[in-house]
Amino acid sequence: MKIIKLNDKNIIDETIKILNQGGLLVFPSDTVYGLLVDAQNEEAVKKLVAFKNRPPGKPISVFVDWDLLYDLVLVSEKQKDLLKNILPGPFTIVLKSKRKVCYLLESEKKTLGVRIPDYQPVNTLIKKIKKPVTATSANLSGKHPHYSIDSLLKQLPESKKRLIDLIIDAGKLPRNKPSTVVDLAEKKIRIIRHGDIVFSQVNKYISKSPTETKKIAAFVLKKISEKNSFVKPLIFIIEGEMGVGKTIFVKGIGECLGIDNIISPSFVIMYEYEIEKSKVKIQKSKVRKFIHLDLYNVEEKEEFDYLKIEDYLAPGNLLAIEWGEKVGEIFDMLKKKGKIIYIRMRHKDEKSRIIEVKS
Amino acid sequence: MILAIDTSCDETAAAIVSGRRVLSNVIYSQVLLHKKWGGVVPSIAKRAHEERIDWVIDETINKLKAKSQKLKIDYIAVTVGPGLAPALEIGIRKAKDLARNLNKKIIPVNHLEGHIYSPFVQNSKGNPKIDFSFPYLVLTVSGGHTSLVVFGDHLKYKVIGETIDDAAGEALDKAAKLLGLGYPGGPVIERLAKEVGNYDFYHFPRPMVSGDNLNFSFSGLKTSFYYFLKKMNGEQKIKKIRELSSSFQQAVFDTLIIKTEKAIKKTGINNLALVGGVSANLYLRKLFRQLAEKYQGQVLFPSFKYLTGDNAAMIGVVASFKAKKNLFVSDIKDLDRMPRMIL
Numbered sequence: 240m241k242i243i244k245l246n247d248k249n250i251i252d253e254t255i256k257i258l259n260q261g262g263l264l265v266f267p268s269d270t271v272y273g274l275l276v277d278a279q280n281e282e283a284v285k286k287l288v289a290f291k292n293r294p295p296g297k298p299i300s301v302f303v304d305w306d307l308l309y310d311l312v313l314v315s316e317k318q319k320d321l322l323k324n325i326l327p328g329p330f331t332i333v334l335k336s337k338r339k340v341c342y343l344l345e346s347e348k349k350t351l352g353v354r355i356p357d358y359q360p361v362n363t364l365i366k367k368i369k370k371p372v373t374a375t376s377a378n379l380s381g382k383h384p385h386y387s388i389d390s391l392l393k394q395l396p397e398s399k400k401r402l403i404d405l406i407i408d409a410g411k412l413p414r415n416k417p418s419t420v421v422d423l424a425e426k427k428i429r430i431i432r433h434g435d436i437v438f439s440q441v442n443k444y445i446s447k448s449p450t451e452t453k454k455i456a457a458f459v460l461k462k463i464s465e466k467n468s469f470v471k472p473l474i475f476i477i478e479g480e481m482g483v484g485k486t487i488f489v490k491g492i493g494e495c496l497g498i499d500n501i502i503s504p505s506f507v508i509m510y511e512y513e514i515e516k517s518k519v520k521i522q523k524s525k526v527r528k529f530i531h532l533d534l535y536n537v538e539e540k541e542e543f544d545y546l547k548i549e550d551y552l553a554p555g556n557l558l559a560i561e562w563g564e565k566v567g568e569i570f571d572m573l574k575k576k577g578k579i580i581y582i583r584m585r586h587k588d589e590k591s592r593i594i595e596v597k598s
Numbered sequence: 599m600i601l602a603i604d605t606s607c608d609e610t611a612a613a614i615v616s617g618r619r620v621l622s623n624v625i626y627s628q629v630l631l632h633k634k635w636g637g638v639v640p641s642i643a644k645r646a647h648e649e650r651i652d653w654v655i656d657e658t659i660n661k662l663k664a665k666s667q668k669l670k671i672d673y674i675a676v677t678v679g680p681g682l683a684p685a686l687e688i689g690i691r692k693a694k695d696l697a698r699n700l701n702k703k704i705i706p707v708n709h710l711e712g713h714i715y716s717p718f719v720q721n722s723k724g725n726p727k728i729d730f731s732f733p734y735l736v737l738t739v740s741g742g743h744t745s746l747v748v749f750g751d752h753l754k755y756k757v758i759g760e761t762i763d764d765a766a767g768e769a770l771d772k773a774a775k776l777l778g779l780g781y782p783g784g785p786v787i788e789r790l791a792k793e794v795g796n797y798d799f800y801h802f803p804r805p806m807v808s809g810d811n812l813n814f815s816f817s818g819l820k821t822s823f824y825y826f827l828k829k830m831n832g833e834q835k836i837k838k839i840r841e842l843s844s845s846f847q848q849a850v851f852d853t854l855i856i857k858t859e860k861a862i863k864k865t866g867i868n869n870l871a872l873v874g875g876v877s878a879n880l881y882l883r884k885l886f887r888q889l890a891e892k893y894q895g896q897v898l899f900p901s902f903k904y905l906t907g908d909n910a911a912m913i914g915v916v917a918s919f920k921a922k923k924n925l926f927v928s929d930i931k932d933l934d935r936m937p938r939m940i941l
Contacts, residue, residue, distance in 0.1 A: 449817075449818075480824075481772065481776065481820065481824055482817070482820050482821035482823075482824040482825075483821075484817075484821075486763050486764070486817060487763070487817065490762075490763075500938065500940070502760075502761055502762065502763060502764070502765070503763055503764045503765070503768060503817070505764070505768050505771075505772070506607070506741040506742035506765060506767070506768050506771075507607050507680075507681055507682040507685075507742055507937075508682055509682060509683060509937075510680075510937050510938050511683055511937050511938070512938060545684055546684060547684060589821075589822075589825050
């Protein structure tokens with residue numbers, strides 16, 4: 240068993256070598272540490288199943304890229320739209336298998352779970368090896384997943400450790416839950432496992448906690464920034480009743496932009512922040528500001544004039560406007576000068592929220 | 599003498615101080631203007647700042663002269679943050695004009711420093727005569743702020759806890775709004791709660807009180823209050839408005855007390871100060887006195903009622919300590935507002 244640090248420049252080549260030899264390795268991801276074997280090598284898959292003590296018939300998902308995804312599973316045009324919307328991301332998508340991977344990975348209904356993670360090392364690996372690789376969490380069946388190699392090795396008996404050929408160590412991973420497993424093989428979307436981000440249909444997310452609301456916000460911002468050139472400033476218009484979590488959503492956006500001290504601006508109406516260490520790419524421009532507005536206490540049209548919102552509508556800036564219902568008077572101006580993303584938040588029940596995104 | 603200006607949010611305020619002594623003080627309260635709107639309305643706040651600032655400063659100078667004191671301004675002090683950007687701008691622009699015209703230096707002050715010094719502000723005769731006996735544990739509670747700060751020495755602050763979402767005063771205001779009460783909601787809730795003996799009828803959650811984290815969060819409490827009210831009809835709400843007000847206030851105050859007690863244990867500091875708008879609440883003061891007694895410490899509140907709210911006197915007093923350390927703005931044109939300024 241060999242351990243290589245993630246920052247070693249040879250990791251992809253080493254990984255490919257091991258996979259092609261039918262080896263088993265531990266690899267980091269956007270969620271937890273995963274166990275990788277060549278998904279088309281039956282011997283290797285058997286080794287993996289034995290390692291995990293996995294009951295037969297329980298499917299195992301695979302890492303893919305877009306080409307492999309279309310090659311391995313059946314995707315309708317409608318499903319394609321949905322997938323384009325959420326991938327790459329922390330989701331495992333279950334679809335009808337085209338029976339091109341080892342049968343042991345498929346479910347009894349002949350479906351296969353595919354996963355395009357939002358994680359560069361895995362994506363680079365798949366692009367280079369050009370075949371599917373298993374994406375199951377690195378733990379024994381029924382045990383909790385691992386966020387560090389130390390914690391994994393502590394759980395494993397010597398006999399298991401001997402089965403691992405290589406470990407890629409990325410240190411401590413952020414504590415993201417294992418991916419959300421979504422079954423698209425049936426008519427109605429079904430969530431098989433709840434990860435951090437859960438949706439019920441395109442652009443409609445379900446949050447069960449403030450942490451999840453923040454993760455959904457960060458995810459939405461990331462997806463939008465992938466498609467948006469930031470030629471116009473991004474404007475999040477957030478609607479929803481008191482206590483629904485609007486400020487929490489904005490905190491999620493803020494954290495993604497490297498701002499961790501966001502508080503409710505209800506009292507002063509507006510706070511501005513400098514964007515310095517953003518995790519999403521924003522076009523370099525002279526001013527890069529994040530403006531957080533709360534229109535809760537605003538009643539009149541002319542009040543907007545004094546906030547000088549127009550001055551903030553410059554490329555590279557981001558605005559989040561709570562109580563967006565009240566934005567009416569300046570809506571045309573915002574629409575003309577910015578790219579608007581609507582967020583509608585609703586109470587589902589006391590603990591959970593429905594978050595709809597429209598752009 | 600220092601001429602101080604504060605336009606961080608609600609009030610247009612100016613004062614002239616000498617050391618800790620306030621020689622003249624004017625606050626053009628906008629609460630009446632805002633009452634109609636159920637909140638701080640930025641246009642009105644800003645327009646009022648713009649319209650009133652000259653008048654407020656003239657009035658401050660006139661009041662000083664009326665006491666047959668000679669005007670001799672050494673420095674200009676101004677609040678640069680935190681607060682509403684366009685409002686802060688008015689005060690800063692005025693300070694720059696004055697500094698240029700009078701050829702004086704500017705002392706920038708953080709609004710929160712002002713609140714922290716508010717128990718030490720004296721009237722023109724130099725009363726009250728409390729001495730500093732550092733360190734203090736200062737809880738600032740207002741509509742826009744909630745923080746626990748170790749005030750270790752002059753101009754030395756360490757924030758050990760602060761709100762991660764809503765401020766305590768904001769939570770009280772929003773609860774008042776949900777109950778159909780006016781703005782500002784804090785004082786109305788205080789009065790209604792007192793009528794039922796500040797008793798806790800409904801036991802709303804005390805957010806984030808477990809563990810040794812000293813940060814505050816009031817958004818969850820707001821949500822649970824929202825759900826509680828949703829189950830009641832209009833008539834029930836009106837009938838139980840005192841009980842609801844009292845229970846909500848108790849949940850907020852309990853959280854403040856629990857966190858402050860944790861901070862006492864963590865830091866070993868038993869000299870307390872309670873400052874900011876919500877420190878005007880007499881029931882919260884009582885709870886604070888009891889807490890200080892339990893740990894045999896002293897407890898301070900803003901030395902005069904007007905110092906609980908926003909004012910420029912406290913800004914001037916901070917500035918007088920900064921002047922001793924030559925903490926001036928080196929180039930006036932670089933001075934800019936800092937809406938999310940931290941201590």
